[in-house]
Amino acid sequence: MVSDAVVTVDSIAAGGDGVARAGGMVVFVPRTAPGDVAEVALETRGRFARGRLRALRSASPLRVDPPCEHYVRDRCGGCQLQHLGYEAQRAAKARIIGDALRRIGRREVEDPEVRAAPRPWRYRRKLTLALRRRGAAWIAGLHPYDAPGRVFALRDCPITDERVLAVWREVMAAADDLPRAAELRGAVRLDEHGDASFVLEGGTRWPRSEAFVARVPSLTSLWWVSEGAGGERTLLHARGERAATGASFTQVNEAVAAALGAHVVARALARAPETVVDAYAGVGDTAAALAAAGARVTAIELDPDAAAWAARRLPAGSRAVAARVEDALPDALPADVVILNPPRAGVHERVTAALDAARGTRAVLYVSCNPATLARDVARLPGWRIASLVAFDMFPQTAHVESVCELVPESA
Numbered sequence: 263m264v265s266d267a268v269v270t271v272d273s274i275a276a277g278g279d280g281v282a283r284a285g286g287m288v289v290f291v292p293r294t295a296p297g298d299v300a301e302v303a304l305e306t307r308g309r310f311a312r313g314r315l316r317a318l319r320s321a322s323p324l325r326v327d328p329p330c331e332h333y334v335r336d337r338c339g340g341c342q343l344q345h346l347g348y349e350a351q352r353a354a355k356a357r358i359i360g361d362a363l364r365r366i367g368r369r370e371v372e373d374p375e376v377r378a379a380p381r382p383w384r385y386r387r388k389l390t391l392a393l394r395r396r397g398a399a400w401i402a403g404l405h406p407y408d409a410p411g412r413v414f415a416l417r418d419c420p421i422t423d424e425r426v427l428a429v430w431r432e433v434m435a436a437a438d439d440l441p442r443a444a445e446l447r448g449a450v451r452l453d454e455h456g457d458a459s460f461v462l463e464g465g466t467r468w469p470r471s472e473a474f475v476a477r478v479p480s481l482t483s484l485w486w487v488s489e490g491a492g493g494e495r496t497l498l499h500a501r502g503e504r505a506a507t508g509a510s511f512t513q514v515n516e517a518v519a520a521a522l523g524a525h526v527v528a529r530a531l532a533r534a535p536e537t538v539v540d541a542y543a544g545v546g547d548t549a550a551a552l553a554a555a556g557a558r559v560t561a562i563e564l565d566p567d568a569a570a571w572a573a574r575r576l577p578a579g580s581r582a583v584a585a586r587v588e589d590a591l592p593d594a595l596p597a598d599v600v601i602l603n604p605p606r607a608g609v610h611e612r613v614t615a616a617l618d619a620a621r622g623t624r625a626v627l628y629v630s631c632n633p634a635t636l637a638r639d640v641a642r643l644p645g646w647r648i649a650s651l652v653a654f655d656m657f658p659q660t661a662h663v664e665s666v667c668e669l670v671p672e673s674a
Contacts, residue, residue: 265306268319271298274354276362276634278342278661282313289313292407295346296354297322314408324350329383329420332404336414339407341421341659352376352655355663359633359653363667367637374651374665377521382658385515386422387453389430393437393446393464400437402430402448421659426450429458429480436477441465451512457482457502464489468498475499515656522654522664526601526627527551529650529668533624535598541587541613542603546572553580560594562587588612596622601629608635614642625649626669631656636667647672 269282271294280294284304291302291313299320302313328334328344343351353376360373379385391402392413401415419427429450440446446464453459458480462468466489475484475498484499513519526548530538535557540549543561545568553559559580563569569584576582583590587602588610595616600623602609608630617626626646630636640648646669653665 265304266301266316267304267313268299268301269313271296271300271322273357274343274346274661276358276661284311284313287311291315292342293345295322295324295350297324331418332414332416336404337406337408338404338414339410340404340419342407342661344659348378348382348658351658352378355653355655355661358661359636359651359663359665362633362637363640363648363651365637366634367640369637369640369648371648371651374653376653376655376663377518379515379655379658380517382655383420384423385517385658386419387426387516388449388451388512388514389419389422389426390447390449391416391430393440393448395444400434400440402434402437421657423452425456425458426452429460429478432478432480433460436474439470439474439477441468453512454516459483459485461485461487461495463487466490471498518654518656518664522629522656522666523547523551525652525654525666526629527555529625529627529666530557530599530601531555533599535624537597537599539591539594539597539600540603541591541601541609542605543572543582543601544568544603546575546582548601548603549580549582550575553577557599560597562590562594586610588616592616595620598622598624599627600625601627603629604635606632606635608632608639611642614639618643618645624670624674628667628669630665630667631662633663633665636665640667640669643669645672646670649674 267284269284269289271280271282273281273296275281275290279290279292282289288310293315294300300318301316303316304311304313324346326347332338333344356373356376363369363371393400393402394413403413403416406412443465449461451459460481482501485495486498487495538552538557538559540559540561543549543563546561549559549561553576561572561582564586566584569582573582591613649670650668653663656664
């Protein structure tokens with residue numbers, strides 16, 4: 263059922279929508295700000311409603327004009343918060359984290375500090391675009407937030423490093439050498455050395471890949487995930503000795519990732535650990551730093567390439583295990599400190615069960631990109647309390663936020 267209403271927005275939800283109420287029902291309205299009084303078209307969905315902004319009767323003082331042409335014109339779904347000033351974005355993210363831990367995690371905490379990004383714009387070193395055929399030509403773009411099946415052609419992305427966009431322009435100039443397919447997906451990544459890689463997904467044959475890479479001189483490596491490859495990448499072309507790792511393990515926001523990593527290492531070392539488990543360890547940045555400080559580290563990582571890379575970085579006495587965390591963690595315990603850095607889905611319940619049963623662990627450092635699953639997993643650890651909570655604005659202009667939750671035994 264669709265109806266009209268005038269609502270006052272009071273907060274921002276985890277996905278970036280404004281939250282209002284109408285007729286006793288919670289209403290989620292994209293592209294609104296706390297303090298907006300808005301005319302919206304409501305579509306009821308059970309116990310809540312989705313609202314489509316028709317007009318602003320009174321605009322919030324927190325609003326700013328979005329600088330991206332696609333944000334308003336094309337309703338780009340890549341960002342959710344460009345219409346909010348930067349301080350308001352951080353305040354919204356702090357409230358999202360605090361509310362999740364209070365409501366889902368059942369912990370009485372204050373909203374955390376959200377540490378600002380040094381660069382709220384042009385920070386992304388990876389850009390993934392959908393490729394679609396328009397007649398004989400290709401376009402590369404993103405999806406409108408309210409029409410995920412559509413793709414609009416991207417001219418610029420002001421949260422993305424201009425060097426990444428320059429590589430994308432080279433890619434599109436060579437697009438007639440892409441595989442024959444109705445649709446593809448591509449990602450340009452820039453590593454810490456400034457080397458660029460391109461990963462293409464889709465298509466069954468790519469006979470002109472050599473011609474393609476010759477026309478994209480900025481690329482250090484070209485990778486392909488063909489249809490039916492099960493997500494496995496194949497390195498088709500490489501320039502330089504670092505090319506074999508160029509498609510993986512790139513931090514999207516290098517400066518904020520470094521600050522977050524330094525915070526995790528500092529909090530871990532504050533516990534004076536002899537043994538550490540670094541779970542979901544990636545290529546072992548944190549594990550290597552802790553091992554260099556004298557701890558014996560067990561790094562657990564499912565991706566075999568990442569685990570192998572981590573193993574090469576660890577000294578004797580430390581090790582990397584290529585396995586699921588829920589399978590490997592029980593054998594890696596006891597440990598003085600456990601670090602968790604899971605994907606958005608959070609940790610398996612076997613992980614929290616193993617930690618809740620562990621004896622002698624002084625602290626768990628949980629790095630989360632999803633406040634809801636962080637809160638759920640904290641609720642599964644009734645014997646632990648939150649000792650510190652800090653967030654990092656890894657992705658300005660979007661609703662995403664990273665947080666570091668330090669847990670210690672209730673008896674500590």
